Amino acid sequence: MKALMQSKPTPSNAVEEIGPENPSRRALLRAGLIASGGLLFGFQLPLARKARAASDADAQQTSNFPVQGWLQLTEQNEVVLIVPVSEMGQGSQAALAMIMADEMGADYPRIQVKTPLNDPMYNNPMFGMQLTGGSTAVRAWWEPLSKVGATLRAMLCQAAAEQWGVAPQDCDARENRVIERHNHRQIDFAELLPTLTQQTAPADPPLRHPSEYQYIGRPMPRVDTPAKLNGQAQFGIDVQLPGLLTATLAQAPVFGGDIETYDEAAAKSVKGVKAVVELPGAIAVVADGYWPAKKGLEKLNPQFSVGAMPELNNTQIEARLQAGLNKDGETVIESSQSASGQVSETIQADYYAPYLAHTPMEPMNATAHVTDSHCEVWAPTQNQTQSVQAAADASLLQPDQVTLHTTYLGGGFGRRAYVDYVTQAVLLSTEMQAPVKLIWSREEDVQHDFYRPAALARFDVDLDADGYPLAWRNKVVTDSVMADFTGGSDTMIDSAMTEGLGDQAYQIANLSLKAVRENFSVPIGFWRSVGHSFTGFFLEGMVNELAHRQQIDPFAYRRQLLKDDARMHGVLDQLEALSGWQKPAADGIGRGMACVESFGSLAGQVVEAHLEDKQIVVDRVYCVIDCGRVVNPEIVRRQVSSAVIYGLTAALQSEIHFESGRVQESNFDDYPMLTLAQTPDIDVEIVASEQAPGGYGEPGLPPVAPALAGAILSLTGQPVRRLPIKI
Amino acid sequence: MSTTLTINEQTHSLDIDPDTPLLWALRDHLQLTGTKFSCGKGLCGACTVLVDQKPTRSCITPVSTLNQAQITTIESLDPNHPIVQAWQKKDVPQCGYCQSGQILSAVSLYEQAKTADKPSDDAIKTTMTNLCRCGSYPEIKQAIDLSFATNPQEA
Structure with missing residues (x-):
């Protein structure tokens, strides 16, 4: 590589472009020398807006960004992959690295992974934003990353074939080297670097046949594990900078309130406290560490005005949701077909799900360093696009003057799709003219979340003489997370309010679904599985109730309703076998089941539970997921199991309460998480499938609450229509 | 006021308030950030370190109580354990x-x-x-x- 760099000194604007004949190819792939050695590849993906590739020095001159790209081949024969998603525990770094390793012929166990800076080239193709969420990482990136990998493999093979005087088709790339099939010659990628830049990028290189995969489909270890065992993994809260100050804050306890009075002198009497800074709806104490900042905040005694809804409490919330049932609402679906049969009876049932907090283990935090011309931010965020905009707005700079470093996320679950903490950190750094790390207390996290909204649903179901629905009228009253996220109107109705209720797998001749918006001025947001987190409970709870009423087995009842949905039938069959459903449950053990399609995948679960001194004990959860083609089955299993535990925590013990407009819960003592001791045995099976990949971070959640409710129903004979479940 | 702590077999003398929890001495003064802050009330265990071999919630353990103690953090753990x-x-x-x-x-x-x-x-x-x-x-x-x-x- 050195020789090449000497023979071809890089002019200031020089990027070694590959594929000179064809302008569209040139746009597809660009490779640049980098000062540290090796080659950096940038690509124009069909769905990304722009690509970037340049030498290190060049990038310094022309851009605020260090050089970016998709991957780097080094002179030490290493492959460094830039993975365009936030790693928050879901294992996407590993899954995407496996895809790339297989397609290009890299050695997965040796692959290095980096999280990129902010750049529209990393926009999630399903969102058009640099955003990790919606269980999209594998769905969105499998194809584009495969094309990148296949292009590189083709070029590496061409370079080697040229050197050996053989046809490129006789070469393949495996484990960071090119191999000639017939003579078994091998050459490391690093040795091909000098001639690689002269190769023409093929326009449409063939992707590998799945039979050639070395890694995809296998339970390969995660790339992020070693750093998470020795304390070296860098989360947002771990960022260190010279001269870094630490801040913590108190926010108005009633949403929309503002700071009125505080004792600045008392706060500043604490050794190490540097400043007290007012923020919108909040006040922060800045110090030379978290502890003095926290002590200063305790002495500050901030008093806030009461915000938009100072009277808000749970009784009021439920009364308004209940009143919403009497409103017309917006029609989501109105299907009316002639159905045979007489209405035998009509069943009405109301289902309720409460406000919930996310509580990722890492409290909200961000670090910012703002100067006159630049704003640098370090954040554990799912949402780079809005973080950059928030930083630009808060620093009065342009988005292209913002550099965002995404650290590891200590959990996301949707909370970190919101960027309030970025705005605050940037305002603090601007005020202090110094780098500032803002760390929220757990209490602030619980009391200033973007909550899963409360929701109330009513079902009116006309049953035929056999107990199957002839007509199904369903109304949901809740708030709109999309209106909150996109700044939509107070009356906006969004699909998340009713997702899964209209597009359900059950075929009912007369289906009416309506949505009513009730806006409580409580910040709400995406909570793992979003609308499905309550609609799954509503719909599947109701189906279980109807089956139980008619004393029909819940599997059989669903098979009748599903008609010819082959994939869901497959999930039910596999779940029935896995859970041993045909054998009677042990004495005292209740069983329930549910199945929900969400995020492009189908998930079915059976829960076994019993009662001990009026407490629910969950013994076992059987899960079957059909998420199409699978990259890493172990990661899928872990995500389903993770979603089950997250969903069980909520179903058993989570509810956010309001009193006088204030959130009553504050920490893990009054908003408790499931513990190891409470965790049931969890079995997960993945349906063998060649279908398009589906999501798997969220689909395991929606079935668990209704399956548990079904288990309680089988024990007590009483339908469970409220979460969390109380006996 | 100086506090002496023995962490991962090294002695450190820190000029911090004696009520400072061990967690923040580790994170803010010694850059040992492998020990995590999460609840601040000893409820969740993210801040667990070993004090004389015993798992201890460092977020509620003032450094003033640790004068004679041997403290072990994740950074010093033998990778072959x-x-x-x-x-x-x-x-x-x-x-x-x-x-x-x-x-x-x-x-x-x-x-x-x-x-x-x-x-x-x-x-x-x-x-x-x-x-x-x-x-x-x-x-x-x-x-x-x-x-x-x-x-x-x-x-």
Whole structure:
């Protein structure tokens, strides 16, 4: 590589472009020398807006960004992959690295992974934003990353074939080297670097046949594990900078309130406290560490005005949701077909799900360093696009003057799709003219979340003489997370309010679904599985109730309703076998089941539970997921199991309460998480499938609450229509 | 006011308030950021370190109480320790934020059991009280079981 760099000194604007004949190819792939050695590849993906590739020095001159790209081949024969998603525990770094390793012929166990800076080239193709969420990482990136990998493999093979005087088709790339099939010659990628830049990028290189995969489909270890065992993994809260100050804050306890009075002198009497800074709806104490900042905040005694809804409490919330049932609402679906049969009876049932907090283990935090011309931010965020905009707005700079470093996320679950903490950190750094790390207390996290909204649903179901629905009228009253996220109107109705209720797998001749918006001025947001987190409970709870009423087995009842949905039938069959459903449950053990399609995948679960001194004990959860083609089955299993535990925590013990407009819960003592001791045995099976990949971070959640409710129903004979479940 | 702490077999003299929790001495003064802040009330265990071999919630332990203590953090843990090896083999972490605390709690359990029987499932359940919001509990349990299965003293 050195020789090449000497023979071809890089002019200031020089990027070694590959594929000179064809302008569209040139746009597809660009490779640049980098000062540290090796080659950096940038690509124009069909769905990304722009690509970037340049030498290190060049990038310094022309851009605020260090050089970016998709991957780097080094002179030490290493492959460094830039993975365009936030790693928050879901294992996407590993899954995407496996895809790339297989397609290009890299050695997965040796692959290095980096999280990129902010750049529209990393926009999630399903969102058009640099955003990790919606269980999209594998769905969105499998194809584009495969094309990148296949292009590189083709070029590496061409370079080697040229050197050996053989046809490129006789070469393949495996484990960071090119191999000639017939003579078994091998050459490391690093040795091909000098001639690689002269190769023409093929326009449409063939992707590998799945039979050639070395890694995809296998339970390969995660790339992020070693750093998470020795304390070296860098989360947002771990960022260190010279001269870094630490801040913590108190926010108005009633949403929309503002700071009125505080004792600045008392706060500043604490050794190490540097400043007290007012923020919108909040006040922060800045110090030379978290502890003095926290002590200063305790002495500050901030008093806030009461915000938009100072009277808000749970009784009021439920009364308004209940009143919403009497409103017309917006029609989501109105299907009316002639159905045979007489209405035998009509069943009405109301289902309720409460406000919930996310509580990722890492409290909200961000670090910012703002100067006159630049704003640098370090954040554990799912949402780079809005973080950059928030930083630009808060620093009065342009988005292209913002550099965002995404650290590891200590959990996301949707909370970190919101960027309030970025705005605050940037305002603090601007005020202090110094780098500032803002760390929220757990209490602030619980009391200033973007909550899963409360929701109330009513079902009116006309049953035929056999107990199957002839007509199904369903109304949901809740708030709109999309209106909150996109700044939509107070009356906006969004699909998340009713997702899964209209597009359900059950075929009912007369289906009416309506949505009513009730806006409580409580910040709400995406909570793992979003609308499905309550609609799954509503719909599947109701189906279980109807089956139980008619004393029909819940599997059989669903098979009748599903008609010819082959994939869901497959999930039910596999779940029935896995859970041993045909054998009677042990004495005292209740069983329930549910199945929900969400995020492009189908998930079915059976829960076994019993009662001990009026407490629910969950013994076992059987899960079957059909998420199409699978990259890493172990990661899928872990995500389903993770979603089950997250969903069980909520179903058993989570509810956010309001009193006088204030959130009553504050920490893990009054908003408790499931513990190891409470965790049931969890079995997960993945349906063998060649279908398009589906999501798997969220689909395991929606079935668990209704399956548990079904288990309680089988024990007590009483339908469970409220979460969390109380006996 | 100077406080002396012995951390990972090194002695540090810090000019900090004696009521400063060990967590913030580690993170803000010694740049040992493997120990995590999460609840600040000793409820979740993300801040767990070993104080004289015992798992201790560093977020509620003032440095003034630790004058004579031997403190062990995740950074000094032997990567060949059977617990760390089992954690790697089982690929336990998801987001990873709670894992320093989980691992040190499990190391304590393992070291105590060296001279006794393998802990029962109930003992593991009552000892491993650290919270994990990702729900890596099944793998934590499996990794602890594996560490004992591969323990030469048990073989």
